[in-house]
Amino acid sequence: MSEENSKNTVEPDENEQEEVLGKAYDARLMKRLIRYLKPYTKWVVLAIALTVGVALLSTVRPYLTKIAIDDYIVNKDAQGLKNIILVLLGTLILQGLLQYTMTYLTQWIGQKTIFDLRMELFRHIQKFSMKFFDKNPVGRLVTRLTNDIEVLNEMFSSGIVMVFADVFIIGGILFFMFSLSWQLTLIALSVVFPLIYATVIFRKKVRIAFRDVRFYLAKMNSFLQEHISGILVVKIFNKEKRTLNDFKKINYDHTKANKKSVFYYSVFFPVVELIGALSGALIIWYGGGEAVQGALTIGILISFIQYSEMFFRPIRDLSEKYNIMQTAMASSERIFRLLDRQPVINDPLKPAELGDCRGNIEFRNVWFAYVKEDYVLRDISFKINQGEKVAFVGATGAGKSSIMNLLCRFYDTQKGEIAIDGINIKDLKQNELRRNIGLVVQDIFLFSDSIANNISLNNNDISPEKIREAASIIGINNFIDKLPLGYGQNVKERGVTLSQGERQLITFARALAYDPKILILDEATSSVDTHSEILIQKAIDKLMDGRTSIIIAHRLSTIQKCDKIIVMHKGEIRETGTHQQLLEYGGIYSKLYQLQYKESFA
Ligand SMILES: Nc1ncnc2c1ncn2[C@@H]1O[C@H](COP(=O)(O)OP(=O)(O)OP(=O)(O)O)[C@@H](O)[C@H]1O
Ligand SMILES: [Mg+2]
Secondary structure, eight states: OOHHHHTSSSOOOGGGSSOOOOOSOOHHHHHHHHHTTGGGHHHHHHHHHHHHHHHHHHHHHHHHHHHIIIIIITTTOHHHHHHHHHHHHHHHHHHHHHHHHHHHHHHHHHHHHHHHHHHHHHHHHHHSOHHHHHHSOHHHHHHIIIIIHHHHHHIIIIIIHHHHHHHHHHHHHHHHHHHHOHHHHHHHHTTHHHHHHHHHHHHHHHHHHHHHHHHHHHHHHHHHHHHHHTHHHHHHTTOHHHHHHHHHHHHHHHHHHHHHHHHHHHHHHHHHHHHHHHHHHHIIIIIHHHHHTTSSOHHHHHHHHHHHHHHHHHHHHHHHHHHHHHHHHHHHHHHHHHHHSOOSSOOOSSOOOOOSOOOOEEEEEEEEESSTTOEEEEEEEEEEOTTOEEEEEESTTSSHHHHHHHHTTSSOOSEEEEEETTEEGGGSOHHHHHHTEEEEESSOOOOSSBHHHHHHTTOTTSOHHHHHHHHHHHTOHHHHHHSTTGGGOBOOGGGTTSOHHHHHHHHHHHHHHTOOSEEEEESTTTTSOHHHHHHHHHHHHHHHTTSEEEEEOSOGGGSTTOSEEEEEETTEEEEEEOHHHHHHHTSHHHHHHHHHHHHHHO
């Protein structure tokens, strides 16, 4: 890294794993990438054939020029000249057509391949367990699916095939040059060494510059994403100016990195031009002398000048392709690494059938830690029978939500067993398990889609009537009907046009529409006012009707009617009983209750 660069406060970090540049060609990665071309083998072969055609046609032209001059112009053969010009015109038109087909075809193959790869990647990401998502920021995964894939697209559509084209063109030019005059060829090519030298230096410099550009771009993206999502916090704490200053810094670094790459390009291109011109001058100097002495024809001289001009373009292209290939290798490495990671929670090979789920739940001596050995649940055992309504209470961080995470098998237990209707949930397919569980969490999530689709989640089995029915039972049917577009109303991104309570009710309707046997409400009522709470309480009562239900609540007023209350403390179950029993027992629950009771009547 250059000195200037190391002065930056935020340096591109080699360990960031986002941007480690390696080889431009890695046989192992390439082999794997080529596999994605397999469904399009026919078309790839055609594209390569077209490429060879284009390369041949473009390199044959100077040779035809030589024939036109030496055989017809010098011999004053007008008819012959006319013919050869027609042939020249013909090759030009043919080349144009082939080039069009080739470009179209390669881009099309590129798009198809990228489509497949992107599908595979997203399908794979969806399979990961929650543990994976705890560790991988959303931004990074989105980058995999967009930027990294886009880089591969560039490689497939402009890189690989064009590299073929360039190599063929260079080969063709060398073939014709050597067959015309090997001495002149060597003279013309004497500039190749300084050219290679210039290219190597350029490549090195520009590679670092590009890496920096991408680093700052990623930084800028995540900064913008965070500060636009969190605009409310920025505004209320009057942080606009501060935020702008932070942004200015990143923006400045990004511009600076870009300026560097622009500088290298603006030096490199004229240098290549210059070397090319030098080659032309050498040809005229040496070849001209030879021609004067009659050792070389004018036609050869002119075709050589044309060839030397043609020669440098593919070389310049190749140095650019090198960069594309290099970033493509790095991107594919990251994509494949992600694809090779196996979802931590696998379905059993021979899954048990839950059949008609009744909704009996049992935890047997369950121990669980998110991070190794750091247990957040210790020796948890309880039983919930079909149709029972059970509440979990306890301080923040006691482990209530963690129990629900285990029941839905978002994570696996370290020790102990969880059974539904007597079947260990590890013996069930995850789909089968979750189909029977409805989970409503405090952290409401609505998709930017219509209300109807947010309730049914685009499940075709859930008819519009069923959606409406679910909404009426929850008591938001009237509210939705009053919206300008009714059930077709879009809830916008993050559901900003609806109030928190309204959004919560929609998630209730969603749970109801799916008609689960087991219902879990995790702090579902904590974000609404007392009036709405009464509404929601009614909705919840309807929701729980005929189901095994688990409620997690801080407000004890909402859970007094439950069949059983389980009190958690620091990852352990401390008390179990009905509201009345626990009050009489005089433990944690009764203390909590008295505290809240006093508060509300103070
Ligand atoms: N994804 C996670 N990775 C690591 N630790 C976690 C994760 N989720 C929760 N924890 C930790 O596990 C412990 C139990 O958290 P849990 O969410 O179960 O508490 P809770 O009883 O639901 O609390 P609250 O009433 O605030 O919702 C806490 O110490 C928390 O920091
Ligand atoms: Mg919780």
